Amino acid sequence: MRTQVAIIGAGPAGLLLSHLLHLNGIESVVLESRTRADIEATIRAGVLEQGSMHTLVEAGVGERMRKEGALHHGFELAFDGKRHRVDLLELTGKAITVYPQHEVIIDLVAARIAAQGQLLFETSEVAIHDIGSARPSVSFVHKGESRRIDADFVVGCDGFHGVSRQMIPHSLRQDFQRTYPFGWFGILVESAPSSEELIYARHERGFALVSTRSPTVQRLYLQCDPHDRVDQWSDDRIWSELHARLDNQDGWQVKEGRIFQKNVIGMRSFVCAPMRSGRLFLAGDAAHIVPPTGAKGMNLAISDVRLLAAALDGFYRQGRWEALDSYSEIALQRVWRAEYFSWWMTRLLHTFPDATPFERELQLAELRNVVSSRALRTALAENYVGAF
Ligand code: FAD
Ligand code: DHB
Secondary structure (H helix, E strand, O other), X not given: OEOOEEEEOOOHHHHHHHHHHHHOOXXXXXXXXXXXXHHOXXXXXXXXXXXXXXXXXXXXXXXXXXXXXXXXXXXXXXXXXXXXXXXXXXXXXXXXXXOOHHHHHHHHHHHHHHOOOEEEOOOEEEEEEOOOOOOOEEEEEEOXXXXXXXXXXXXXXXXXXXXXXXXXXXXXXXXXXXEEEEEEEXXXXXXXXXXXXXXXXXXXOOOEEEEEOOOXXXXXXXXXXXXXXXXXXXXXXXXXXXXXXXXXXXXXXXXXXXXXXXXXXXXEEEEEEOOEEOXXXXXXHHOEEOOHHHOOHHHHHHHHHHHHHHHHHHHHHHOOOHHHHHHHHHHHHHHHHHHHHHHHHHHHHOOOOOOOXXXXXXXXXXXXXXXXXXXXXXXXXXXXXXXX
């Protein structure tokens, strides 16, 4: 098989890249290790920045998002039993959309299939070859058969645990990493929304987040031990912890309902630099991870591939290497800003097991500063909506 761009991984990064290339008349093949049903059902991110929404709409895959996604003009910070609104629209002129990642995946897969794009599910033994030459290739097994794709470029969109990043020799790359001493326990609940807007809550018992999925399904998270197992959290334990962390002095309470999905999410910050070696480029979680507090992961994946698709277009249209050569440096500038913001939000809102009483008071003082200063709220809002 021969193609122009071989893409590994059918997450938001791989699928959107393949679609953007197609719109520019560039051929690609996407290899995915899981089944279509599996990628379309995995519950992950929920927040799309305005720039990400715009990219999806421009690419012709934003129709359902516009209809079914919920546009949010602000969110709330909760601490000391009180809530404080951050008015994104007023502070930045921008908004975000709550639209689940698996719905983005469903829309992108449908668009790739409608355009007769090559999307191979359940591939295994994926290996990348000759990235230092002008003819890189990818070998893999599909439906019991060993196959190979020759390509001009290979793009690793295979997430944090994929094979692509490992192709960049340790001597040429630097990995930056921090793991956090807590995780998030995520649930999906059948109930009406507890709140019109997202609530990020800081509490001595740990962080909690109220998000939403639809008028009848809600998404809630609470800080937990990163080694917790789902079976250690009964429904009663979850509700009593959520009430303790979220219910406030005005009598507002989080709404209960049937919990139909539970998962534990580890938290880390990670950056691999550079995001390229020879004819191999990395995009999305394959190159960087942020803790979910800033809602940046899927948005970074989208901005990486927007940049890379334009660079590949410059190459195929005009034979220009400049944008491909500067891809890693430019992408990493945005990545580091998102890393900084995600780390800052995480530090501001979580209970660190080793924090001294002095550090806990500083955290509260910082929160009070943020909600009382328009300048600090503006900086927070600009970062949250991705206005950089
Ligand atoms: P992935 O989505 O991980 O896709 C990689 C794909 O590659 C997978 O389908 C995988 O099966 C496939 N793959 C892996 N290895 C191979 C291989 N060897 N061969 C073939 N295929 C392979 N981000 C936000 O922007 N906003 C949020 O609100 C947000 N909330 C989050 C909440 C949670 C609970 C979690 C876990 C994450 C959240 N994120 C959020 C992060 C976001 O989900 C990720 O950043 C995003 O999925 C990255 O997309 P990707 O395409 O780079 O990687
Ligand atoms: C959601 C996830 C996040 O990480 C976040 O910061 C906000 C919302 C969500 O899944 O809805």
